[in-house]
Amino acid sequence: MSREPLVQGGTVFDIGYQRYDGPREGRQRPRRAVFKDGLRIAFGLGRGPRAKLLPWTFISLLCLIALIMALIAGAADRIAGQGAAERANLPSHGDFNAFASMLLFAFAALAAPELLCRDRRDGVLSLYLVRPLTGSDYVMARWSAFLVVMLLAALLPQTILFIGLVLGDLEPMVYFRTHWLDVPRFLGAGVAMATYLTSLALLVASFTSRRAYASVFLVGLFAITTPFTAGLAQELPGAVGQWVSMFNVTNIPLHVNDVFFGATTELTEDAPARELGSTMLVGWWALTTALATTVLWSRYRRMTP
Amino acid sequence: MTAPGILAAEHLTKDYPNGVRALDDVSFTVDDGITGILGENGAGKSTAIKILLGLLRPTSGRALVLGQDANADITVRARLGYMPEHDCLPSQVSAAEFLTHMAEVSGLPPKVARTRAADTLRHTGLFEERYRAIGGYSTGMKQRVKLAQSLVHDPAVVFLDEPTAGLDPAGREEMLDLIRKTHREFGISVLFSSHLMGDVERTCDRIIVINGGHVVHHGEVAGFTREMETVFIEVDHGREGLIAALAARGVTASEDAGGLVLSGVDESIYDIVRDALVASGAPLRRMAPRRRALTELFERGGAPA
Numbered sequence: 052m053s054r055e056p057l058v059q060g061g062t063v064f065d066i067g068y069q070r071y072d073g074p075r076e077g078r079q080r081p082r083r084a085v086f087k088d089g090l091r092i093a094f095g096l097g098r099g100p101r102a103k104l105l106p107w108t109f110i111s112l113l114c115l116i117a118l119i120m121a122l123i124a125g126a127a128d129r130i131a132g133q134g135a136a137e138r139a140n141l142p143s144h145g146d147f148n149a150f151a152s153m154l155l156f157a158f159a160a161l162a163a164p165e166l167l168c169r170d171r172r173d174g175v176l177s178l179y180l181v182r183p184l185t186g187s188d189y190v191m192a193r194w195s196a197f198l199v200v201m202l203l204a205a206l207l208p209q210t211i212l213f214i215g216l217v218l219g220d221l222e223p224m225v226y227f228r229t230h231w232l233d234v235p236r237f238l239g240a241g242v243a244m245a246t247y248l249t250s251l252a253l254l255v256a257s258f259t260s261r262r263a264y265a266s267v268f269l270v271g272l273f274a275i276t277t278p279f280t281a282g283l284a285q286e287l288p289g290a291v292g293q294w295v296s297m298f299n300v301t302n303i304p305l306h307v308n309d310v311f312f313g314a315t316t317e318l319t320e321d322a323p324a325r326e327l328g329s330t331m332l333v334g335w336w337a338l339t340t341a342l343a344t345t346v347l348w349s350r351y352r353r354m355t356p
Numbered sequence: 357m358t359a360p361g362i363l364a365a366e367h368l369t370k371d372y373p374n375g376v377r378a379l380d381d382v383s384f385t386v387d388d389g390i391t392g393i394l395g396e397n398g399a400g401k402s403t404a405i406k407i408l409l410g411l412l413r414p415t416s417g418r419a420l421v422l423g424q425d426a427n428a429d430i431t432v433r434a435r436l437g438y439m440p441e442h443d444c445l446p447s448q449v450s451a452a453e454f455l456t457h458m459a460e461v462s463g464l465p466p467k468v469a470r471t472r473a474a475d476t477l478r479h480t481g482l483f484e485e486r487y488r489a490i491g492g493y494s495t496g497m498k499q500r501v502k503l504a505q506s507l508v509h510d511p512a513v514v515f516l517d518e519p520t521a522g523l524d525p526a527g528r529e530e531m532l533d534l535i536r537k538t539h540r541e542f543g544i545s546v547l548f549s550s551h552l553m554g555d556v557e558r559t560c561d562r563i564i565v566i567n568g569g570h571v572v573h574h575g576e577v578a579g580f581t582r583e584m585e586t587v588f589i590e591v592d593h594g595r596e597g598l599i600a601a602l603a604a605r606g607v608t609a610s611e612d613a614g615g616l617v618l619s620g621v622d623e624s625i626y627d628i629v630r631d632a633l634v635a636s637g638a639p640l641r642r643m644a645p646r647r648r649a650l651t652e653l654f655e656r657g658g659a660p661a
Contacts, residue, residue: 068479068542071472071510075434075463084460098448174444178505181409181438182461183431 089196121215163252447491
């Protein structure tokens with residue numbers, strides 16, 4: 052039996068150029084489009100494997116560390132009995148942020164310049180600014196996109212750690228009832244870390260069109276100022292030493308982490324800034340973050356192509 | 357006061373902070389069609405375009421776009437397209453993805469943006485290459501992408517800043533064809549800035565000539581072309597006699613480059629020259645039509661409207 056061809060031929064008509072009479076969605080759609088594009092750039096979506104390698108390696112590494120910490124705690128409880136992990140003072144949520152901060156700083160230094168430098172270097176920014184989008188709209192959309200990325204990097208591993216600790220405990224419901232307050236604590240500390248790093252990294256990136264310069268400067272900022280301020284603060288007495296310690300850029304969000312968890316980490320336990328009190332430490336974080344965001348915004352506010 | 361067209365400049369003056377006056381009491385209107393802004397580098401063309409796009413505020417005067425003040429509401433830019441002279445394309449993404457994104461940034465809903473991106477790439481001759489990264493495109497293809505991004509949201513008027521810059525003769529012809537097609541087939545008005553008289557003459561219906569921040573000519577291209585055309589005559593001897601014979605027939609000749617230049621000519625000039633040569637007895641060595649350089653026009657203080 053002969054089979055009929057599925058398509059018996061046809062004609063493709065060129066109906067010519069079509070005018071568009073549909074809706075134009077004001078300024079909201081452009082803002083959302085730049086935000087969405089920022090997420091795609093940061094996660095390497097729609098780009099080659101090399102663009103995906105960096106963000107997903109960092110996020111996977113952070114999640115893996117959290118998973119290993121949860122597995123060790125669960126194993127300790129099973130080997131040495133209920134509560135053994137706590138008795139041995141194994142690292143938990145507060146300490147995780149101290150380990151993770153180094154990776155988060157490195158991630159921010161490498162990923163943030165991608166969101167701003169390329170647009171300036173390629174000249175794409177001039178195309179954005181002739182559309183229904185202001186410089187403020189653009190930079191705030193990019194800031195929001197990178198904040199989402201940093202929140203994911205900061206909070207996903209903590210969530211995995213908490214779930215792992217609950218499920219790994221011999222009595223999961225008891226562990227949940229006694230430790231549920233860790234959830235708002237790590238959420239608060241994570242938000243503080245993410246907003247601080249987002250603003251600082253994007254601010255540095257806004258000063259150059261070359262990604263490598265911004266990344267090297269940020270890594271240098273974290274790697275050089277930390278031992279310098281820590282060493283100088285130990286040498287200087289009293290309030291002067293405490294204030295010098297406040298300029299340790301890596302410790303600023305970690306002090307907020309300490310305030311949320313009510314305990315210091317290995318990175319902050321010797322910092323003289325700690326003696327200035329919780330209000331001052333949280334206020335300093337808020338001030339530096341707000342200042343970085345304001346300067347970033349003002350750099351783009353009146354920008355013209 | 358100038359009657360408002362699609363675009364209108366009303367007594368625009370622009371002083372930059374460094375003391376440079378880029379535009380000095382400039383008034384013109386742009387109606388439906390292809391209008392060329394002609395002027396040398398630094399004449400004030402880009403400043404005029406940036407004011408019309410609402411990117412610069414004039415020191416005094418007013419710019420109207422589609423009947424609205426260009427600086428009053430940026431949502432009017434959803435109906436404008438802009439193709440800059442400089443590089444403005446991301447190298448990593450495909451033309452399809454880039455155009456979809458730019459359509460969304462112009463306020464189009466995502467589904468419509470995708471459809472229009474594909475359509476626009478087809479109309480600009482890039483449909484087959486739409487999924488390749490823009491970084492691998494030739495100069496001519498990149499110019500087409502630049503034009504496509506300015507059309508993707510179906511603007512009412514598109515501003516093209518030196519669209520043929522950097523193109524070889526074949527690429528230049530293709531780009532000029534596309535510009536003509538943009539108005540004649542797509543129905544989009546074009547404001548086309550260039551310092552190349554030939555490009556403007558072959559493409560535009562009307563012309564605005566700017567020099568030193570002033571409009572020196574504003575009108576139909578045909579009239580401007582007549583003004584720019586000259587006839588160059590070289591004789592073996594008897595030049596003074598020929599000048600007198602031409603003057604007797606109402607034609608003024610100026611001496612230039614060892615010959616005579618006749619300005620403001622039309623087809624009848626060749627008969628007049630023949631008669632003057634016969635009357636003066638000067639032996640003709642060479643006679644040819646010649647185009648006056650734009651600089652000569654500016655040196656003379658502008659062309660009549």
